[in-house]
């Protein structure tokens with residue numbers, strides 16, 4: 001159960017006013033606790049239990065915004081429900097009591113960087129076309145795409161009647177008869193990376209997102225997550 005806190009502090013935490021202003025409101029009789037008008041200072045409340053009203057309207061504490069970076073394993077869906085009963089990414093965040101949702105999506109068989117938050121504003125900002133957030137992927141593709149094939153992807157290719165925006169690509173390594181390629185895109189069309197490589201005849205065998213903007217996955221293990229700081233969040237938009 002939550003601890004008791006002073007009524008003024010509670011009103012401030014709910015974003016109603018400053019603690020000092022709250023004292024004025026309390027003295028004026030604008031605040032009730034469990035239906036009783038409070039005039040004196042020193043009253044305490046239990047967030048989530050006491051019903052506090054300000055000028056006749058119940059006030060509720062805002063959830064603090066939280067941001068996690070998860071290294072999504074393959075075999076998880078990034079929706080909040082799955083009609084086929086497959087595992088859901090939010091189940092991997094085991095120590096957060098708040099309702100989180102993933103920002104954007106990764107395919108069931110894609111692994112790597114996935115942001116989860118309860119902050120709808122940030123989620124919207126990241127996905128809005130006016131905030132060009134680069135997303136970096138490592139794609140293991142079949143065969144050895146030559147320079148001209150990679151340049152076609154850099155310039156843009158026609159996928160489902162629409163050109164893809166310019167992308168940046170570089171070969172990272174040859175793996176047997178296949179190639180590991182880094183690709184940076186800022187769109188988020190469904191299955192975009194897979195469709196782009198399929199378009200040049202080098203289908204994706206395995207896909208991993210390694211960064212959102214300059215926020216990199218780093219050494220975070222598969223299935224592991226970390227809480228992000230505001231400096232981390234700023235890196236997304238660099």
Ligand code: URA
Pocket residue numbers: 105106107108110190191192193194195207
């Ligand atoms: N592009 C894809 O094809 N799949 C993903 O999961 C992400 C980007």
